[in-house]
Amino acid sequence: MKELEVKLNTNSYKIIIEDGLINHLSFYIKEVYQNKKIFIITDDIVKDLYLDKAIKSLENDYDVDYVVVPHGEESKSIETYANVCEALIDKGIKRNNLIIALGGGVIGDLSGFIAATLYRGIPYVGIPTSLLSQMDSSIGGKTGIDFYNKKNILGAFKQPKMVLIDPNTLDTLDKREFNNGMGELIKHGAIGNIDLLNMLKNKPRIDENIIAESLKVKRKVVEADEFDLGDRMKLNFGHTFGHAIELKYHYKHGEAVAIGMLMALRLGIHLGVTDKNCLEEIENIIKLYELPCDYYDYKDYLDDILYDKKNIAGVINFIFLTHLGESIIYKIDEEKLKELK
Numbered sequence: 584m585k586e587l588e589v590k591l592n593t594n595s596y597k598i599i600i601e602d603g604l605i606n607h608l609s610f611y612i613k614e615v616y617q618n619k620k621i622f623i624i625t626d627d628i629v630k631d632l633y634l635d636k637a638i639k640s641l642e643n644d645y646d647v648d649y650v651v652v653p654h655g656e657e658s659k660s661i662e663t664y665a666n667v668c669e670a671l672i673d674k675g676i677k678r679n680n681l682i683i684a685l686g687g688g689v690i691g692d693l694s695g696f697i698a699a700t701l702y703r704g705i706p707y708v709g710i711p712t713s714l715l716s717q718m719d720s721s722i723g724g725k726t727g728i729d730f731y732n733k734k735n736i737l738g739a740f741k742q743p744k745m746v747l748i749d750p751n752t753l754d755t756l757d758k759r760e761f762n763n764g765m766g767e768l769i770k771h772g773a774i775g776n777i778d779l780l781n782m783l784k785n786k787p788r789i790d791e792n793i794i795a796e797s798l799k800v801k802r803k804v805v806e807a808d809e810f811d812l813g814d815r816m817k818l819n820f821g822h823t824f825g826h827a828i829e830l831k832y833h834y835k836h837g838e839a840v841a842i843g844m845l846m847a848l849r850l851g852i853h854l855g856v857t858d859k860n861c862l863e864e865i866e867n868i869i870k871l872y873e874l875p876c877d878y879y880d881y882k883d884y885l886d887d888i889l890y891d892k893k894n895i896a897g898v899i900n901f902i903f904l905t906h907l908g909e910s911i912i913y914k915i916d917e918e919k920l921k922e923l924k
């Protein structure tokens with residue numbers, strides 16, 4: 584068992600990582616919730632795999648009800664948000680009840696947003712089940728849904744009361760979903776945790792130690808920058824090019840991030856910011872986990888980046904590695920970027 588604490592100005596909470604934890608949830612939930620009623624929000628795939636176990640491990644101490652949504656990003660919609668709120672209200676949810684988000688990042692973001700907004704806030708606990716949600720999205724307090732063709736555009740910061748992670752649930756994840764998390768996990772090692780990179784070199788099973796090391800990187804930037812105003816930007820390593828690649832090809836987000844990291848490493852080396860051996864080391868780990876590492880020339884994507892509306896006043900914040908496990912925010916202006924082509 585591994586235990587971490589996220590310490591924030593607004594509140595603090597525990598993360599427990601333990602194989603088989605889904606079979607004794609009450610034991611931990613009792614620490615943060617003493618009322619009777621619990622509402623689990625999950626998706627149809629996770630429901631079939633884990634809902635019964637979760638209910639069984641709670642029902643001796645709690646009165647448990649649940650709402651199921653279809654799996655996939657489409658459920659981060661205003662329609663699903665409305666449907667789930669309606670269902671919860673019909674089932675009699677009160678503001679002093681507890682919501683549990685049981686599932687991947689979609690369920691985490693949707694349930695967190697419901698917990699932030701229904702009755703102006705209901706406590707919630709995250710039980711992330713995908714690799715991406717276990718190693719990243721379940722902490723940090725960003726919740727929300729997609730709207731008007733834009734991702735995460737309606738949302739709120741809402742911290743969970745507790746995050747409970749059972750790495751055994753990863754056994755049922757399919758390869759592409761595993762890759763999706765793995766790209767981001769390697770990124771965490773690259774930007775902030777050389778020990779994590781070294782652990783990955785032997786291609787171990789993704790266990791509680793690895794998840795804990797990954798979460799330590801996220802925790803550090805979240806604690807330093809609770810409301811995403813600066814340092815959290817480092818989590819975008821590989822994302823500037825990754826997004827451009829993701830828009831053009833059929834990669835999962837985490838796969839595109841893997842490719843984007845290799846592009847950012849090449850550019851960083853070209854600019855003399857990144858230590859040369861970073862590229863080979865990161866590329867080896869990406870290959871080891873069979874993530875795509877197809878070669879894309881960063882020069883071909885500078886235009887996409889230049890005209891991306893997010894780039895304020897022609898200045899682009901790139902995240903580069905200086906050395907393995909160390910990253911910096913590096914500003915490049917429009918003129919300099921054009922010279923690189």
Ligand SMILES: NC(=O)c1ccc[n+]([C@@H]2O[C@H](COP(=O)([O-])OP(=O)(O)OC[C@H]3O[C@@H](n4cnc5c(N)ncnc54)[C@H](O)[C@@H]3O)[C@@H](O)[C@H]2O)c1
Nearest residue numbers: 628654655687688689690712713715716720725752755756
């Ligand atoms: N809030 C944040 O800080 C943050 C950070 C990164 C990503 N996100 C969001 O997270 C979402 C992506 O998360 P995701 O990749 O977990 O997607 P997801 O929730 O859609 O899960 C991926 C798929 O895996 C299935 N699944 C989940 N756990 C499983 C298990 N144990 N066994 C078998 N199948 C399982 C799900 O049903 C789904 O079909 C995106 O919407 C993204 O915007 C949020």
Ligand SMILES: [Zn+2]
Nearest residue numbers: 767822836840
């Ligand atoms: Zn990402």
